[in-house]
Amino acid sequence: MPDCSRIDPLVTPFVDGELPQDEQQTLTQHITACPACRGKVMAERAIRSVMQARRAELSGPPAPASLKARCARLDSRPVPAAPSVKSEFPSVPSLRAPAWRNRVAPFALAATLLLAVGGAFIYQATRSSSRVLAAELTVDHEKCFRLNRLLGTHHSPETVEASMASAFDWKVQLPDEGGQGELNLVGSRPCLSGEGKMAHIMYTYNGQPVSLFMLPRETRASELVQVFGHHARIWSEGGRTFVLVARESASEMEHMAALVRTTIR
Amino acid sequence: MGPARIASPGADSDARAAFETDALEFVDSLYRTALRLTRVPSDAEDLVQDTYLKAFRGADSFKPGTNLRAWLFTILHNTARNRARDRARDSVTVDSEVVDQAADTPQFAMAGRVDDPETLLLRNTMTPELKAAVDELPDAFRQAVWLRDVEEFSYAEIAEMLNIPLGTVMSRISRGRRMLFGRLQHLRPVNA
Numbered sequence: 001m002p003d004c005s006r007i008d009p010l011v012t013p014f015v016d017g018e019l020p021q022d023e024q025q026t027l028t029q030h031i032t033a034c035p036a037c038r039g040k041v042m043a044e045r046a047i048r049s050v051m052q053a054r055r056a057e058l059s060g061p062p063a064p065a066s067l068k069a070r071c072a073r074l075d076s077r078p079v080p081a082a083p084s085v086k087s088e089f090p091s092v093p094s095l096r097a098p099a100w101r102n103r104v105a106p107f108a109l110a111a112t113l114l115l116a117v118g119g120a121f122i123y124q125a126t127r128s129s130s131r132v133l134a135a136e137l138t139v140d141h142e143k144c145f146r147l148n149r150l151l152g153t154h155h156s157p158e159t160v161e162a163s164m165a166s167a168f169d170w171k172v173q174l175p176d177e178g179g180q181g182e183l184n185l186v187g188s189r190p191c192l193s194g195e196g197k198m199a200h201i202m203y204t205y206n207g208q209p210v211s212l213f214m215l216p217r218e219t220r221a222s223e224l225v226q227v228f229g230h231h232a233r234i235w236s237e238g239g240r241t242f243v244l245v246a247r248e249s250a251s252e253m254e255h256m257a258a259l260v261r262t263t264i265r
Numbered sequence: 266m267g268p269a270r271i272a273s274p275g276a277d278s279d280a281r282a283a284f285e286t287d288a289l290e291f292v293d294s295l296y297r298t299a300l301r302l303t304r305v306p307s308d309a310e311d312l313v314q315d316t317y318l319k320a321f322r323g324a325d326s327f328k329p330g331t332n333l334r335a336w337l338f339t340i341l342h343n344t345a346r347n348r349a350r351d352r353a354r355d356s357v358t359v360d361s362e363v364v365d366q367a368a369d370t371p372q373f374a375m376a377g378r379v380d381d382p383e384t385l386l387l388r389n390t391m392t393p394e395l396k397a398a399v400d401e402l403p404d405a406f407r408q409a410v411w412l413r414d415v416e417e418f419s420y421a422e423i424a425e426m427l428n429i430p431l432g433t434v435m436s437r438i439s440r441g442r443r444m445l446f447g448r449l450q451h452l453r454p455v456n457a
Contacts, residue, residue, distance in 0.1 A: 063296035247278035
């Protein structure tokens with residue numbers, strides 16, 4: 001019979017079910033005859049069971065909400081130090097509504113337009129920096145697109161325009177269904193984390209999700225913020241703040257922002 | 266938390282977004298472990314935030330198809346180790362010596378004779394005393410037992426996290442469990 005010092009290292013993997021078959025046999029034979037080694041197996045097994053049984057109580061409190069928010073806001077890439085956008089927008093000729101078809105097709109601002117009214121939060125301009133705002137909206141952007149993938153709702157542009165007008169007194173002009181080239185309105189739904197009122201319109205651009213948020217009664221400096229792997233293009237117009245969120249390059253963001261402005265009155 | 270659905274984080278922006286969102290799902294689990302390592306909430310928060318910062322910046326080094334939670338835990342432990350090193354503490358060495366002397370006491374012969382120490386322990390051990398006993402374990406052994414029995418990582422994953430050989434992982438789990446058993450055993454009137 002092997003001595004106890006050779007059996008001892010087998011005890012833990014045996015308890016964890018990680019011991020090869022032949023060694024299992026060796027150990028089993030040994031502990032049948034040896035109370036000391038059997039005691040080790042039983043002790044370790046007892047501890048493993050009690051730890052697993054009390055896992056929930058042992059685990060302690062979940063992470064504080066503030067920590068979760070801070071982690072979600074972490075930027076994964078270095079940000080250029082200077083504000084990368086000086087001009088309000090690059091010149092886009094003729095931003096009138098009829099230009100939708102012409103303007104949209106070249107950019108392939110394509111396929112889908114989703115819309116959500118209600119919305120995320122009321123973000124207080126005085127209390128949160130552009131960076132925090134951008135981070136929070138980026139999280140909403142991700143979350144809403146994930147939810148929408150499940151829900152797959154569909155509303156007409158008229159419904160969306162009407163709800164924007166009544167909820168926000170915001171006259172937004174959307175292209176008619178089927179008559180807007182590659183741009184299709186496919187759905188609207190309320191955002192779930194609603195505390196305040198914020199409009200959230202979701203687009204796809206070359207299959208990639210793009211969000212437009214509208215914050216009523218708020219003005220902010222024009223800015224392009226890079227956060228969480230996304231760009232957030234922020235600007236204000238007519239006493240409202242708009243934030244466009246997407247994983248696109250700075251120049252694409254400018255194109256999209258200019259394009260989106262054609263719908264805002 | 267199936268690692269298979271996690272796409273390559275560096276592949277494109279969509280995969281990266283998915284990667285970051287998936288990673289953030291483990292914040293509770295990382296925080297609890299951080300709290301166990303630091304024992305101070307503010308330090309634990311700091312450690313977790315640092316872990317995510319490193320994870321997001323180093324996303325390209327994550328191998329798709331492997332366990333994302335284990336990868337994050339490795340970063341967490343590396344970060345904690347570096348901090349401890351900065352403070353010029355090496356508790357592991359000291360702890361090992363202490364426990365070398367403490368382990369292998371005759372109590373196990375007794376455990377081998379009682380009918381069912383597992384049932385006894387489950388029935389008689391109150392959560393607060395279990396918690397206290399876990400907290401009193403030397404860091405090295407507490408970590409190993411915790412990662413195995415509570416977080417259920419494999420020996421190999423734990424070896425990577427703690428940056429120690431596989432054999433050391435097993436011996437630390439072994440000693441940690443036996444120490445715990447000894448302490449909990451000690452708390453009860455012994456007449457089994």
